[in-house]
Every structure is written in structure tokens, then in C-alpha cells.
Amino acid sequence: MTAILEMQDITKTFPGVKALSNVNLSVAEGEIHAICGENGAGKSTLMKVLSGVYPHGSYDGEILYDGKPARFRDIRDSEQAGIVIIHQELALVPLLSVAENLFLGNEVASGGVINWPLAYQKTEALLKKVGLTEAPTTKVEKLGVGKQQLVEIAKALAKNVRLLILDEPTAALQENDSQKLLDLMLELKSQGVTQIIISHKLNEIRRVADRVTVIRDGSAVSTLTRAEISEDRIIRDMVGRDMAHRYPDRTPKIGEVLMEVRNWSVMHPEQPRQVIRNVSITVRKGEIVGIAGLMGSGRTEFAMSLFGRSYGRDIRGEVTLAGARPDLSTVSKAIDAGLAYVTEDRKALGLILDEPILRNISLANLEGIASGAVLSRGREQQVAEKYRKAMNIRTPSVFQRVVNLSGGNQQKVVLSKWLFTDPKVLILDEPTRGIDVGAKFEIYNIMNELAGQGHGVVMISSEMPELLGMCDRIYVMNEGRIAGELTQAEASQERIMALILQDGMKGEAA
Amino acid sequence: MSTAETNKPATTGIGAHLGSHLRENGMMLALIAIVLFFFIMVRATQGVDFLSAQNITNLFLQNSYVIIMALGMLLVIVAGHIDLSVGSVAAFTGAVASMLLVRMDLPVLMVIPMVLVVGGLIGAAQGYWIAYWRIPSFIVTLAGMLVFRGLTLWLLGGQNIGPFERSFQSLSTGFIPDLFGADKPNFTALALVALAAAAIVWSGIRARTREAEFGIAPEPAGFFWARNAVVVVALLFVGWKLASFRGLPNVLLIMSVLIVLYAFFTESTTTGRRIYALGGNEKAAKLSGIKTERLVFFTFVNMGVLASLAGMIVTARLNSATPKAGVGFELDVIAAVFIGGASMSGGVGRIIGVVVGALIMGVMNNGMSIMGIGIDYQQVIKGLVLLAAVIFDVYNKTKQG
DSSP: OOEEEEEEEEEEEETTEEEEEEEEEEEETTOEEEEEOOTTSSHHHHHHHHHTSSOTTSSEEEEEETTEEOOOSSHHHHHHTTEEEEOSSOOOOTTSBHHHHHTTTSOSEETTEEOHHHHHHHHHHHHHHTTOOOOTTSBGGGSOHHHHHHHHHHHHHHTTOSEEEEESTTTTOOHHHHHHHHHHHHHHHHTTOEEEEEOSOHHHHHHHOSEEEEEETTEEEEEEEGGGOOHHHHHHHHHOSOGGGTSOOOOOOOOSEEEEEEEEEEEOSSSSSEEEEEEEEEEETTOEEEEEOOTTSSHHHHHHHHTTTOSOEEEEEEEEETTBOOOOSSHHHHHHHTEEEEOSOIIIIIOOTTSBHHHHHHGGGGGGGEETTEEOHHHHHHHHHHHHHHHTOOOSOTTSBGGGSOHHHHHHHHHHHHHTTOOSEEEEESTTTTOOHHHHHHHHHHHHHHHHTTOEEEEEOSOHHHHHHHOSEEEEEETTEEEEEEETTTOOHHHHHHHHHHHHHHHHHO | OTHHHHTSOOOOHHHHHHHHHHHHHHHHHHHHHHHHHHHHHHHHHHOSOTTOHHHHHHHHHHHHHHHHHHHHHHHHHHTTOOOOOHHHHHHHHHHHHHIIIIISOOOHHHHHHHHHHHHHHHHHHHHHHHHHSOOOHHHHHHHHHHHHHHHHHHHHTTSOBOOOOHHHHHHHHOBOOOTTOOOSSOHHHHHHHHHHHHHHHHHHHHHHHHHHHTTOOOOOHHHHHHHHHHHHHHHHHHHHHHHHTTOOBHHHHHHHHHHHHHHHHHHHBHHHHHHHHHHHOHHHHHTTTOOHHHHHHHHHHHHHHHHHHHHHHHHHHHTSBOTTTTTTHHHHHHHHHHHTTOOTTSSOOOHHHHHHHHHHHHHHHHHHHHTTOOHHHHHHHHHHHHHHHHHHHHHHHHHHO
């Protein structure tokens, strides 16, 4: 078996974070090589290094492709060499036809004039290879996500791909679409296309992968052969560290029920389908409640629909908060009722990046720094200084624009903003995403402190170890339903996955 | 591997503080430089005094409407939108005023509030589609620009309507009478200007001591006093000149009151702050409990009211409503806002910057006209100044990181 690709001692640093350190990856010609790791372990960074998104010179180490050093300056460079990456978010232009998308930037043309008959002919041939029968003139937006994924693969084939990289290709797919995709991967393998698949789904990996490399905290910890692949082994390598020291200690002091949501149902804002189905949860005083689930399981949609109906339509259900039935119909009413929601995307939804720290902290509670309608800038600054100390926001001054802060410090600014609204229940959506290990620990400490003060904390996270380490109770969501509920003592990654899988089967049966 | 540290910009709070003030002080200096330039050039080429009492009075009369509309335009642009219709709206409301005054013979004190309400309704009609239907403001107000120009023509039947009674004319060309009776210099004017200068210095000192109390590093004392000295001298000079001519124009008083009001609104009120937040990141603002639609709607209603006020001032100044009034105003107004440091993407811009920006445009118009520079060159020069000011902004921003 000759190696088509050797990545040697790859190290990549971002300001404040070492994303990859001395990673070695060897992919054999004609194999399907899976890469596993927690969110933020560095899988995507590694693939971006490989495909030239991070150009040669911006990382340390060497890439050997076909045994020769490869120095890609950009994606075009790597595509010319036959390396094509298909990202989780598809890169198709919805309003263009399949044919136009397949040859985008690579048109079937002579002298700038497109030869449409030839393009359509080639498109049909490529679509056939991936098992699609759509007309080449079909607009991409008319296709479902599964078929769009196949179009992406056809697009890669149009570029004479030799090494195809699929970043969580089935994350957004239904079960039978996923099966089709995996079949296609095996088919391509028989035609000699080498593939790298990044996936969280261990059953898929077992099905298609010849070897697995596990990445943890920016290092490749192990490469397993087909015989060695087992869930236990992969999970052990993925989690790795001593769980006891990743999360701060806490003695929970859990009181009476603070918030109760009953039979919460939400329709998709545009499509006629139900996104949240009869979700019921309770949160007690001093309790940290986790919500686990795969991407697309409806966790964020649930939280946002609860928080002032910021998502969806036709929202039904009952909420009791601190013994009252609050009006949660707008965000400001939800805030007044004592609810706070820290969004999963802090840059796009949580912060005003170009404004200074103090203005971001006061944003959700301007009344708190004003007399009537008139702001007191002195009070605003005092408040900001208070949270800067309490949260340990590392900055030379509260007048610093938040765009200049690291991810961890930005998150502390968002938390400060919501604490200043004096909430009873805080919903934290992926609170540690994109944050380095040290800052994560600080965020965990803050969460524990909040629970200790009698707040109810709801934590949504895709990182199961984090939920297991932090939560007193975990709800597992799947396809918009609560698939089960586990106490801290009962909970384990296996139990959570099992609940998701069982619920998935129920969904199919029904 | 040491890129981790070097990539972090070392902007300190003081640095950022000075950085933002560099821009304003730069604008102020540019205005002074432009005034001095024309003072010298006009004297050299035409042999007349650019800073004569009459020309200073003219400067304000000619530019008041631009400044007044720019105050509203700043809010619109800070909220992340644009209003192309203000010139047509000003013309239309001017025409409405003339119909009410001349054809229907209604009293001035009734007409002025009625026209302001009409302006507000026009703003509401446009703001409704922009705020609640999310139709791009560029398109809605482009439509408004055509619609209200057309309605102006229709209302006036292609004719000029005028003249008006003195009380309406005085909205633009009137002067505040001297309470002390003496004719020249006008003591009321002097007293008001001196009062204004004192108020500026006093509020500056107050803000400074307060900042010191809260431990904010203030700007260097020498710098503070130098800046205030320049402002006070300029104000007193203008005041003296105006006093020795016909006194303070009414429109200058209206304008000054509005400037102070809007500066206070944008910088010190919760609603003002929310408009900046909305322009800075609409989604984040919304998820922080800010009613973004309502605010966008409000900025357009406000713009409509100010456009109608400007429309009446222009109509009063020309002493007739004409179908061609206000053509191209929107571009002067928008240019003033961007020269004044506002950002196309929203969330950035200050009232004081906009006023200075409008004055720069006004002084250039006036100076070039006196020098007899053709309208062709004038347009080219104004265009380049606008481009230069915005390039300066972008350059500053990339430098800050």
C-alpha cells in the first residue's frame, strides 16, 4: 500500500491558540480514511491546511502528496492536484442550474464562450456516476440536501478528483440519504478515489472506513486499522484526558422548581413542518441542566423559540417561571420575566463587534444605567468594571472594542451582558465553542458560581464530555423531541448515543 | 509560532480614545484649513473678504437645510439604511406649504405644524415598508424620490407659487431682533453667542471632571484647552461678524437648537444608543430585547419631519415653491454624513462630525462660487473630497485592526 498523502509534523497556531501541534497523518492510495475527534479538536483545521485554505507558510511541517512535497497557495492549487474538499455547509449556488454549478469556475468553454450542449452532456454523465437522474438544467434549490450533497460530489468528480475530503457529509441528511451517500463512497473507492471522511457517527465509520485517525486537542493520538476499530476504543482516544480535572468541582445545592416548560411545539418559520414536538423540561434552582443532541436535533430552535419567540411560528406550550406564567412573546418581555439566552454564535448574534466592551455589557439592560431615558456613562463604566473584575475579562480597558478580544474573553462579555439583566434562568447555547481550554475552565467556573447563587442554568452543548462533566441532569433531544432524560449518575456518552439511536428508530417506525 | 502574540493588536483604551478623536479633530482642522484657504484665495483673486459679515450670514442661510436634513440622515445611516427621497420630500412639503399659505390662505402658525405632520406621514409611509416588510431602503426611497418629485409637479401644476407673507419668509431670511435696541453691533446676537461658547466650555469641563472621577484617562489638558480655545475664538468671531451685520438669522437658531438636541439624543439617551446597536449588529440587538423594526420606522418618520422643515426653509428662502426645488439635495446631505465620518454599513457616526462635514461642503460650495469656479469643476472637487474623506476613514480603520 503506497501512501498518496503524508502530512508530517503539521503545526498551526492562531492568535492565542495552538490549533494543531505536530500532527502526522498518512493516507494510503485507494483507502477511505476516517478522522474522528471532538468539536474543536482540530479536524477541520487540518483539512484546511491540506486543501490550501491556510496556504503554505502559514503552518509548520510538510505535506507529501504522491511522495513529492506539496505547497498549496490556495484551494485552486490543491484542486489542480486532485484534492477536493466538500464542506459541511455546501458551496453550491442555489439559483443556478446543476450544470452551471458543476462547472462553476471551470466552465466547459472555448475563448470564454460556454459550449452548453457539451456541458449538459458531461453533466449527465457525471450525475449518472453519483446516481442522480435530474436534468442538468434543474435549479439546485429544487433539490433536497441529500441530492445537493451528491451534486457536490459530482462537482468534485468533474475536477478529476483523486483525494476527496468529506467534512461531516451526513450531518444534515436523513437516514436513507446517508445510506446512499455511504454506498456511493464505497463505489468511488472501487474506482480508485481515495477519500477522507470526517464524522462523529461511529456506525458510519465502521461501515466505510479502512482506517481511523483520532485527533484530540490538536494532536493525532492514534491511527486504528479496521480490525481495531471499536466504539470504545475511539471514544477513549477521543476523550483521553482524566475527566476529573477538566471540570471544576461543585457541590450542587438544588432547590425548588424554577422553570417548567410543558408541551412546547414549534413550526418551521417557512416550511410546513414541525421542528419542536411536545418538549417538556424542568429547571430547578441551583441546577445545571444539559441538553444533548446531534446537530439539527432542535436544541437551538427550542431555546430561541422560548426566548421571545426568536425562532419559528405557531409556537404552542406552557411556561411557568418562578411560580408565575410569564408573557414571553417578545425578547424584551422574556428578559423582564427573568430569562437570558447566550447564543451559540457569539460574533453574529451575541456581540456588536465594533463597539467597546462597556457598550456591549449594557446593551440588554440600558434602563439599568439610565435615569428615565438619559444614560449615565459613569454608571455604565462602573457596571463594566464590576463585570470585568468578576468575570476576569482580560483587557487593558473596558473601552476596548470587543473585536480585539479572544474568543474566551468575548464570551465573558456576552455572559456579563446577560448577568446584568439579572436573570433567573440562563440558557447557554454552546458556551465554550471555539474557546481554548483555559478559558473553558473559567466559563465552567462561572456557570458553577451562577448555579451556586440560585440561578437555573441550561447548557446546550454538542460536546458530550462537557455535558457529563458539568450537568446535574441531561435531557437528550432528537428530531425535535425529548428522547430521554438522564441524571448525572446515569449519564454516559454511550447512554446518550443509545437514546438518540433508539429515538431515531422510533421516528422511522412512525 | 510566536505569531500568537504579534497578531494581537496592542490598542489600549487610551489609544482607541485618541484614535476616535483624531478623526474629529482632523475634520475640525480640515474645516479651518479650507476656510483659511478660501479666505486667502478669494482675497487674492477677487479682492473681496470671504469672511465678511454678509458672506458668513449667507453661508448659514445657504446651508442650514443641508445640516438640518443631515441630522436625520445620520440616524438613518447609523441604523444601516439610506434615504434618497429627502430632496423630493423637501420639494413636495414646500409645495404643500405654499398651497396652504397662498391658495388656502391659512395662518403661518397653523401651516408649519401641518406640514411637519405631512413630512412625518411621508416618512412613516416609506419607513413602514422598510421596517416591517424588510424592503431595502435604497429601493423604497428611490421610489419615494420619483413619487414625491412627481407629486410636486402635479401639485404646483408646473408653476411657481408665491410670494409669502413676511412671517413665513422670516423662517429663513429673518433675524432675531436686538432686544437692547442698539442697532450695531447687535447685542442680543453677541450675548447669545457668548452664552453658547460658555456653555460649550462648561460642559466640556464638566465631562472632563466626571471622566476623571470615574478614572477614565482624559485627553491631555493642553490639548483640551487648545481645542476649546479654537472653538470659542471661532464662535466669537462668527458672532461678532453676524452681530455687526443683521444679527443672528432665525434659521441659525433653529439649526443650533436641533444640533444640540440631536447630539444629546444620539449620545445620551437609551433610544439613541439602541439605534447605534441596531446598526452595529441588528441580530444581536434584536436578541438583546431591542425592538429593531420600531426603531427603523422611527428613524424614517424623523427624517420625513426634518425634510419637511428643510423644505419650508428652502421655500421661504426662495419666497416661492418651485417644481425644481431640492433637486440633488439628497446627495449633498448624504455626502455631508459620510464626510462627517458615518459608516455605510451602519452603527458609526456622530452629530458633530456630520455638522462639520456639512459645513465643509457648504464652505466649498460658497468659496468656489465666489471664486468663479465653474459648476463643472465644483462637482469634480466635491466628489474627490467625499472620496478622500471616506478613504481616510477606511485607512484609519484597517490601521487600527
